[in-house]
Amino acid sequence: MGRIVTLTTCQWADMEFETLCKTAKEMGYDGLEIACWGNNLDAKRAATDMEYVKYIKDTLAKYGLQCKAIATHIIGQCVGDYNDPRLNNFAPAELADQPDQIRAWAIETMKYAAVAAKNLGVKIITGFVGSPIWKYLYSFPQTTEEMIEAGYQEIYDLWCPILDEIKKNDCVFALEVHPGEIAFDYYSTKRLLEKFKDRPEFGLNFDPSHLIWQGIKPELFLMDFIDRVYHVHMKDAAVTLDGRSGLLGSHIDFGDLRRGWNFRSLGHGDVNFEEIIRVLNAYGYDGPLSVEWEDSGMERIAGATEACAFVRKVDFEKSDVKFDDAIAN
Numbered sequence: 001m002g003r004i005v006t007l008t009t010c011q012w013a014d015m016e017f018e019t020l021c022k023t024a025k026e027m028g029y030d031g032l033e034i035a036c037w038g039n040n041l042d043a044k045r046a047a048t049d050m051e052y053v054k055y056i057k058d059t060l061a062k063y064g065l066q067c068k069a070i071a072t073h074i075i076g077q078c079v080g081d082y083n084d085p086r087l088n089n090f091a092p093a094e095l096a097d098q099p100d101q102i103r104a105w106a107i108e109t110m111k112y113a114a115v116a117a118k119n120l121g122v123k124i125i126t127g128f129v130g131s132p133i134w135k136y137l138y139s140f141p142q143t144t145e146e147m148i149e150a151g152y153q154e155i156y157d158l159w160c161p162i163l164d165e166i167k168k169n170d171c172v173f174a175l176e177v178h179p180g181e182i183a184f185d186y187y188s189t190k191r192l193l194e195k196f197k198d199r200p201e202f203g204l205n206f207d208p209s210h211l212i213w214q215g216i217k218p219e220l221f222l223m224d225f226i227d228r229v230y231h232v233h234m235k236d237a238a239v240t241l242d243g244r245s246g247l248l249g250s251h252i253d254f255g256d257l258r259r260g261w262n263f264r265s266l267g268h269g270d271v272n273f274e275e276i277i278r279v280l281n282a283y284g285y286d287g288p289l290s291v292e293w294e295d296s297g298m299e300r301i302a303g304a305t306e307a308c309a310f311v312r313k314v315d316f317e318k319s320d321v322k323f324d325d326a327i328a329n
Contacts, residue, residue, distance in 0.1 A: 002315035003285075004030040005308055008233065008292040010071050011300075013038025017056070021063040027301065028308040031066030033126065033231075033290045036113055037074055037090075043109055046116035053119045067120060068288045069231055072113050072127035073176065078106035079162070080130020080155050080182065107158070111165040118169040124231050124287075125166060126174045126205040129155055131182035152195050155182050160199070167201045174205035174230040177221075185214055186221055193228055207233035207292065208271045213247060213261035219275035226283045232276075234311050235292040236269030237261055255296025265295040266307040273314045281318035289315060 007029045012020055016039050024032055034056075036043040045052045060067055074090040081087055083099040091102040110127075117125055133151030136143045166173050175192075177183050183192040189204070196202040206229045208218030222229065238261060241247070245260035252259050266273070289311050293304040 002289075002312060002317060003280075004066060004068070004288045005234075005311045005315075006031040006033050006066070006068060006288045006290040007304065007308075008033045008035070008071060008290045009040050010035045010073060010292065011294060013040045015039060017041075018059050018062075021059050021065055023301070025063040025065060027305040028312075029065070029291070031068060031288065032060070033069040033071050033288070034067055035071045035073075036109075036116070041070060041116070043070075043072070043075070043113040043116045046119055047112040048115075050119065053116075056120060067122055069124035069126050069174070069290065070113060070117055070120070070122055072110060072125055074128075075106050075109050075113070076127035077130045077180070078102050079110060079158055080128075080132060081134075082132060107162060110162045114162075114165040114169040114171055117171045123171055124174055125171055126176060126231050128178065128181055129159060129175055129183075131155070131180065131184075133182065134180055134184075151182060152191065155192070156195050159196075159202070163199050163201050172201045172203055172230050174203050176205040176207050176210070176233065178207070178210045185211070186216055186224075189221075189225065193225065203228040203230040205229075205231040205233060207235055208273075208276060209233075209235035209237040209263055209269070209292075209294075212237050212269070212271050213239050218271060219279050222276060222279045223283075226279065226285070229285065231287060232280065232285065232289055233292045234266055234273070234289050234307070235294065236264045236266045236271045236273075238264045238269040254294075262296065263294040265293065265298050265303040266291065266310040268295070268298075277315055281316075 007024045009020060009032050013035045034041045078087050078090055082103060087102050088096040091105055095101045095105055113125055132154050133148060175183060177189050183189040204225055206222055211218045211221055241260045245258060247260050249259055254262060291307045291311060293300060293307055295303050
């Protein structure tokens, strides 16, 4: 038996929870990584209302689904970002254009998520942390080392009280390394983990799709940071540079074929999932493989059904024998 295959519900939060559970089961999934927004999971309510918790648990059980993680990406983004009008899309509508109130709401809600996870019997909270220095990506106008360090320190200071609550509730937080986060590639991740070296409850949600188009080999990233990888996303991307397109996207929306790369349904991109499975096997990762399905060019039910089957096919077990033992006398 392979690892359980779950569906990340971040892109499915438009569905009512029971409809989502029924759909996920029909698509072949063993469980859900439940998003804390939309029609999926209300973190505050799950932290304070045990009847609501019972409803979530009972609905999962009705469809034979497990929950090993809850997702807090858009909430966590509002912790580390500040005064960005795009956050109005993530925070409650009544907080629009009020950056201090948005950040306060996000910090409080992340703490509720820790209690919600405990109430649900979940040990992993996935998400983003935001970044006060993402705008410094290109380092022009000139960016000093002191400016970068101040950004890392700000994230540390903002997140430590949240991590205290996560630790108190016997959970871990798994950051998805991602453009727009303070850790977006190999070395920015290394620096962030060093910053949080005294906080073992702070780790990573490995997602190869955000690495492959940057020129990073996902399997090497995974191998080097495996001791802090607490959760794994299965997600693909295709690099389609044609001499006109670039890696930075040209302000062209996802799915447009003029882009130099796009997210693709599993098996339709450039990620070498066999090498990823080999690393997971070598280092004993037995957690869920969570499909984050994103493909602007494919119908999502068909795509996510195919993706679930793809993961089951590629998730081969580690051998328990040496292949050449039978050769010996």
